[in-house]
Amino acid sequence: MKSVRAVAYITFKEGIRDRIYLIFFFFAVVLLLFSLFLGMLVIGDPNKVIADFGMAVMSLFALLVVIFVGGTSFSRELSKKTVILVLSKPISREEFMLGKILGIWLNVILNIIAMAFLLFLLLLFKGSRMWGIFIQAFLLILEMGILTAVSLMFSSFTTQFLSMLFTFSVYIVSHLATTIEKASMTLKSGLSRTIVKAISYAIPNFDYFNLKNQIVYGLKVPSVFYYKAVAYFFFLFLLFSILAMWVFKKREV
């Protein structure tokens, strides 16, 4: 575990000092502040608009960090050959890959926590104590953990650009899983319905990590939802991490 920690530390430190990470963070802060202005423009409860827009900003920038920091970090290791330097130490490829995943995920976690705090403070400033922001931030952290493992899995066998593209595609498709499942119900033919349904189950379903509406409208969420989300996270995180390690073990560096 010491080696995993060392790789995660290097990756995390390198990530937070990277210009692209700081630029994303700056724009995220600007957009969160913009939500105050947006709240003044709409009819109805401005706090709901601020919370809704703010959580969307959190998701967007967490996604950008995973795609860009995750997509570039591993390919940079390969192109600059720093991977050879690290693998010459007493560390296995599996430990290296796990360290990379955890390091990048830590970058994303820091980004999400900072944005959640800022959003919470903005809402507090407007007179609303919306603790649910932190629940959504926690779920977003789980979702981005899976996506980080997906990004590293792609990075371990394809180019930087393709890895970013594939990761983004997985994100989009994973948010459509419930819609695809519902669409299968409308199909008449038994076979096509089964196929579409099977597809909806085969792709990751990120709706397990989405409570934005419930939080904004103050709806009650049964605790089983959280258990399911955490269990689903562990399953997919382990699956994609193991795949990433396996692919990396097979490749020449």
Added chain:
Amino acid sequence: MKAIEVKGIFKSFREGFLLERKEVLHGVEFEVRGGAVVGLLGPNGAGKTTTIKIIMGISEPDSGEVLVSGKRASRSTRENIGFLPEAPYFYDYLTGREILTSFARFYRMKGDISRRVDEVLEIVGMRDEADRWVRSYSKGMLQRIGLAQAIIHDPDLLVLDEPMSGLDPIGRREFREIISGLKKKGKTILFSSHILQDVEMICDEVVMIYEGRVIKQGVLEDMLSGEISHYEVTVEGVEEIPGFTPERRSGKRLLFMVEEGRVDSIVKAVIEAGGKIRAVIPRTLTLEEIFIREVKDR
């Protein structure tokens, strides 16, 4: 005791659109004895880096095996090896000190890590630059930090891949001095290079590798003193000697380079022409000449 035993390793890579196999190592075999400084020589593309990667356990051979201190190259054998890759590059946004501290954590190092970091920074002459981001380092500085991370855990065996390529003459000399210092401490060093002059100055033994095969290996001193390539004959008092072309004229003196079989003839010709022999000096082959001859023979 043998520090490294490379036993008949074959290695191929898949290349191109059709992923055709290209064999790059064809049964490479050599040994490095403990305490020796061994130069792995060869032109670019000879298979030096692939061999080194296999020794380090970073790459797997198709067949054959590598033993490090009698054990199969693996994660555990890497505990006692310091490795400097060719043209090392580090993490842009980390300082030299952060890199050394992080890399030290990969080893089960006991004691004060920060003190050891300061020690190796001192050895490689990077103490004043240690807190700058690596992205601002020159090539020479990267090479020094590369060496520092290789010796951070005080290993008995060092594997250095082209450690002096790209360095200026002063940098090369300083690097040679550092390596000589490590040699005095009894470290075993395997050192790949295509700069034969450096190898000649540092190494005890050499292994020549060409197109994925070991073409010659042995003790450097034996190789260099073993064969006479030609004789330098300096004569005076003659303008020319029929059948021989002077290499250089310097005042009244003429310098001829002749093969061993023609030394008697030139001496006889000079005396007959009324000239005087000033010197007959045997010249041995340089490492470069030996290497080129071996390559030409293939």
